[in-house]
């Protein structure tokens with residue numbers, strides 16, 4: 533397993549929040565998440581989707597779909613006979629995502645309540661995995677196994693597209709990190725959704741993905757987009 537030393541650049545602070553508290557926080561967030569996160573995050577999410585280059589016949593999995601804004605965009609891009617898959621830990625987030633897709637007339641979706649640390653899919657099932665603002669809430673120790681799980685369920689040659697909170701200077705503490713560290717730990721899931729700036733490029737490379745690229749997007753909360761491919765000669769069952 534890849535080790536990260538938070539003292540060494542790229543510097544990432546540890547995540548705060550138990551799984552149960554994070555689930556509860558996002559159940560609460562689901563009522564207003566689209567309105568709050570949309571203006572901050574939709575630009576990077578759409579840019580990432582563009583980089584994913586989704587084709588009508590692709591089988592796509594979105595991990596941690598939230599209220600379904602990107603799931604809807606994926607549904608618009610794929611053939612109606614193809615199921616688009618999504619997972620999330622929070623039942624209320626999933627409910628919002630399902631409602632949004634149905635309201636827009638899409639029935640070809642498979643939504644599952646699942647912890648991304650144990651994806652309930654067979655190996656090599658997907659052409660594309662997309663996930664936004666999720667890896668940045670994981671504990672450092674969970675990042676490599678989650679990326680390995682993504683690799684397991686991607687078909688050889690499949691594409692991975694990640695969007696995360698990030699920061700401009702790897703070796704400096706940003707304002708959002710200061711706030712994160714200053715807050716009482718129990719409040720972090722409720723006020724920040726447990727998300728903090730991270731750097732995923734090196735970890736994605738360390739899991740054996742190829743063609744790994746990072747795009748940095750400036751904003752009120754900066755973001756990174758990391759794209760990669762599973763090697764064509766790599767098999768997982």
Ligand SMILES: C[S@@+](CC[C@H](N)C(=O)[O-])C[C@H]1O[C@@H](n2cnc3c(N)ncnc32)[C@H](O)[C@@H]1O
Pocket residue numbers: 554555558569573577595596597598599601619620621622625646647648649663664665666669725727
């Ligand atoms: C910051 S929101 C991002 C939602 C969506 N991807 C977006 O870009 O709007 C984080 C999402 O991750 C989900 N989540 C948190 N921990 C999870 C886990 N261990 N497995 C799956 N989903 C998780 C939350 O319920 C929430 O919907």
